[in-house]
Amino acid sequence: MRKPVFFEGSAPWCPSVEALLSDVGDGARVGVGGFHFTRIPVAQLLELRRAGRRELTYVAWGGGLALELLLDAGAVARAELTFSSLDVFGLAPRFRRAIERGELELEEWTALGMISALNARSRRLPFEPMQQLAGTDLGSGWSRPTGGDASGAAGASGAAGAAGAAGAVDLVPALQLDHVLLHASRADDAGNVELRGAGGLDRSLLFAADRLLVTVEERVAVGELGAPGAFVIPRTFVSGVALAPDGAYPTSSLPHYAADLRRLRALAADPDAPLDAAALAPHPRARAAAKVPPAAIRHGLSCLGVAGRQQSRTTPAETMVCALARTVAAGGVATVGSASPLPTVAYLLAKLLWAPDLLLMSFNGGLVDVGWRPMTLSLAEQLDFDSAAAHAGGDETYHWYYQQGRVTHEVVGTAQLDATGATNNISIRRPDGSQIRLPGQGGMADVANLHASFLLYLPRQSRRNTVQRVDVRSATRVLPGPMTVLTDLGRFDRDPADPGAPLVLTHLHPGVELAEVKERTGWPLRVADDLKTTPAPTAEELTALRERVDPLGVRRLDFVPAAERGALIDELLDREEELLAAATDGGPPT
Structure with missing residues (x-):
């Protein structure tokens, strides 16, 4: 084991990003902080590309843009992660291509598995115990001792669950890291670093690394750190820090700038687009967007809702949103996962109409107890950053909420579902035996048996x-508790008397015929003796949904074919940019 390189008495400031990364050599195991489109250390990744680093092992919660940057330069030989996608923009093309061609060695972790492995490393232990995985093909190489406490422990909220209910544990081996690359808001002259906003797995990564290398937006005097919601990394753990304004662009670094989804959309639209410094040059719109007051954003979205009033027929998306929303009760705890427009709209509808005390966690658990807001594609992070009761990490909320069985709702999507409710977001076999690589399961393998219930949705069954x-089991609910699948046709539930049997169709949506469900289901359909019709959305629900909750119609993203998704995203971004321009000028959007 390499000896950690810690602060040794002088401020760890470096004159440049190049100097900061001078000790990162070929073959290093490199952890990457941030996640999705939040605080990715882009300036450091571009420097690794420029320096021609090779044979790196990439370690992070997710791949996405960060991994695409390194794969594009031929810098990575191996990756350890839980998923890799470009979120609402779809699959990460370089990752998919590298896996399908056998050019990238991959170890897939569950989110809780990676957190546990990083915790073990930070404590200098060989392993860390966690709730035993079940119903997944991941984690099969972990040690599984016998004789665990079978009593389990439900959360204080009374959620039954699955959290530790079986008592068995996995022993997850420590995950070694040579360097962690992190981008943060500010650092002081002594080298203390201030993190703000959703933390991803940063707090687990930084304490597990031999060396923590940080870029920041600002350098301030000692004593000036400690902004609301901030987490300060003591200088003891910082091996080097360099000033790099816009160092996370085109991802966000609030409160300095928002994620530039327009730039990210352009990169995602062309799988062969250049991913160099010139292609990623900062655009002023990202800084301008971060400076618009949240109240002005909310007002603009409400004006769009009033302007867009309509009395059209109820769409399948609206039926699904209302059906999902009705599963949310007052006093619940809901968390927003990756690329989940429809469930997010459902949570917001419930929070507005009948569950105002719903504790909502967004940005993968990093922004805790956010206030109600309208649905938006590119402005959500600013709104939640401003209203959150706590800025945390996904690792912390896993311990606080998931492992204690406190989460009542996290509706997740799946690319493939079988008759018993097993999911697959990892890969699908073509008829010729080759694979179509999918993003990966993220945290599904954990949460399927940690939540009070397991809810899945399929917008286009x-x-x-x-x-x-x-073809591959990402996750399956195997412990007692509800397991529900909601599609655009109806609702399927697990048979509580026979959990291993095929799912049962319990509800048909209004206007859907049973014959259509049979035609669009890939297993012999089981129908409940008391088959019900899903209650149609009420006038109150539809008005709230169309005018207040989702005036832009972001919910449509889950329903359009992949070929049409880009055009809809462009439409949504156009409207949001109009809104921001109007808010900046002081007038209402048109």
Whole structure:
């Protein structure tokens, strides 16, 4: 084990990003902080590209833009992660291509597995115990001792669950890291670093690393750190820090600038687009967007809702949103996962109409107890950053909420579902035996058996995504508790008397015929004796949904085919940019 390189008495400031990364050599195990489109250390990744580093092992919660940057330069030989996607923009093309061609060695972790492995490393232990995985093909190489406490422990909220209910544990081996690259808001002259906003797995990464290398937006005097919601990393753990304004662009670094989804959309639209410094040059719109007051954003979205009033027929998306929302009760705890427009709209509808005390965690658990807001594609982080009761890490909320069984709702999507409720977001076999690489399961393998219930959604049910048996098991609910699948046709539930049996169709949506469900289901359909019709959205629900909760119609993203998704995203970004321009000028949007 390498000896950690810690602060040794002088401020760890470096004159440049190049100097900061001078000791990161070929073959290093490099952890990357941030997640999705939040605080990715882009300036450091571009420097690794420029320096021609090779044979790196990439370690992070997610891949996405960060991994795409390194794969594009041929810098990575191995990756250890839980998923890799470009979020609402779809699959990460370089990751998919590298896996399908066998050019990238990959170790897939569950989110809790990676957190546990990092915790073990930070404590200098060989392993860390965690709730035993079940119903997944991941984690099979971990040690599984016998004789665990079978009593379990439900959360204080009374959620039954699954959290430790079986008592068995996995022993997750420590995950070694040579360097962690992190981008943060500010650092002081002594080298203390201030993190703000959703933390991803940063707090687990930084304490597990031999060396922590940080870029920041600002350098301030000692005593000036400690902004509301901030977490300060003591200088003891910082091996080097360099000033790099816009060092996370085109991802966000609030409160300095928002994620530039327009730039990210352009990069995602062209899988062969250049990913160099010139292509990622900062655009002023990202800083301008971060300076618009949240109240002005909310007002602008409400004006759009009033301007867009309509009395059109109820759409399948609206039926699904209202059906999902009705599963949310007052006093619940809901968390927003990755690329989940429809469930997010459902949570917001419930919070507005009948569950104002719903504790909502967004940005993968990093922004805790956010206030109600309208649905938006590119402005959500600013609104939640401003209203959150706590800025945390996904690792912390896993311990606080998931492992204690406190989460009542996290509706997740799946690419493939089988008759028993097993999911697959990892890979699908083509008829010729080759694989289509999917993003990965993220935290599904954990949460399927940590939540009080397991809810899945399929916006466009077909025989391709409902199959007799999945190719790879990402996650399955195997412990007692509800397991529900909501599609655009109806609702399926697990038979509590026979959990291993095929799912049962319990509800048909209004206007859907049973014959259509049979035609679009890839297994022999089981129908409940008391098959019900899903209650149609009420006038109150539809008005709130269309005018206040989702005036832009972001919910449509889950329903359009992949070929049409880009055009809809462009439409949404156009409207949001109009709104920001109007808010900046002081007038209402048109």
